[in-house]
Amino acid sequence: MRYQPNSLQISRDIITGVYGSNPIIKVLDINGNTKWSLSIEDIQNQTHVPEWLKNCSRDGSAVTEMKWVEDGPKIAALIGGAAVVVNYNPKEPQEDKNVVFGVCTNTDMLNSCHTLEALPDNRLAIATTGQGERDGIWVYNASAGLHPSKSPLPIGITTCHPAIHAMIWDDREKILWAAGTDKAANNKCCPSYGLLNGYRYTSHRTTLEREPVYSYRMLTTTRCTTEWGPQTTNGGYWDGPHDIAPVPHERKFLITTELDVHEFDFESERFKAGDAVAETYMQGFVPLGRRVGMNRTGHLEKLPRSDLKSVSIAEDGNVVYNQANWADDFWSRQINVLVLNHHRPIPAPGRIYKARWLGSVPGWKPADWSL
Secondary structure (H helix, E strand, C coil): CCCCCCCCCCCEEEEEEEEECEEEEEEEECCEEEEEEEEEHHHHCCCCCCCCHHHCCCCCCCCEEEEEECCCEEEEEECCCCEEEEEEECCCCCCCCCCEEEECCCCCCCCCCEEEEEEEEEEEEEECCCCCCCCCCCEEEEEHCCCCCCCCCCCCCCCCCCCCCCEEEEECCCCCEEEEEECCCCCCCCCCCCEEEEEEECCCCEEEEECCEEEEECCCCCCCCHCCCCCCHHHEECEEEEEEEECCCCEEEEEEEECCCEEEECCCEEEEEEECHHHCCCCCCCCCCCCCCCCCCCCCECCCCCCCCCEEEEECEEEEEEEEECCCCCCCCEEEECCCCCEEEEEEEEEEEEEECCCCCCECCCCCCCC
């Protein structure tokens, strides 16, 4: 059964991040034209931003995350060597792009971070995305604003959830869902499986409970040797999650991994993957390149939906996704849009890792902020 959209209007704008010596967050229209941007240089030029944040923000070339925050509104992003929350208000130049909160991520525990998410009470969750038992989620109090002299410390920490690449706030259940692995993704001694954990947020403590209240392990796993080869570092990694896309008005997630796209149904508490999921949600999908390699048994294997770094579903059923180049790197130079089930490639304005529809997902209310 195919996903049935509620309307057929053209979807909203796209948000993405461009890697480089001056990494940039961009908002694009459906034709790829830039409507708004925020660069590291823009952050450097803001006189109210403290020196410590200016210094760490320019220590890096990546933009691994950029998300809508329902307050004003704002955008939260991982850019350069920092996590920042900025005003998104193009019609008010005096307020637009102003940094209202920041954290240095060029540290031992945060230098691999790949995702963040807004929690209630002006809390910001950042996944450490490392491979150790200490890795998990750090929660910060954004109400404190920009610290004048140093990067703030977390007010809450969860551990024992390595390789978290995606998080989504579930306002109905007051839970933060995080997709990572049950063991280190580069584990050499035993298999590592994709793991979706749900962490309860408690208002009286204004942070996450340390232990998950729900934990769902993906059904299968294998190493990434078909794409990268058995003798490479990347080929030694186990299949693990990359992104979570809530399905509008439904209690379902799409979860992309190194090898495929999966659906998780909260009602049945079950995963499914493969062609059936793509047929339901991604009609018109076109893989980036040939995507064929030799698997561990010595046979050619097609992995058309491998390396989907991000996927996003609009209320009208249209989809935007980014797929990394096969066996080359972790980004691409093409944004992919499925409009009325037809593939529409949009040249990216540089090397990108993720691309999403800008805004919240209907049926998945964002956390309330009031900065």
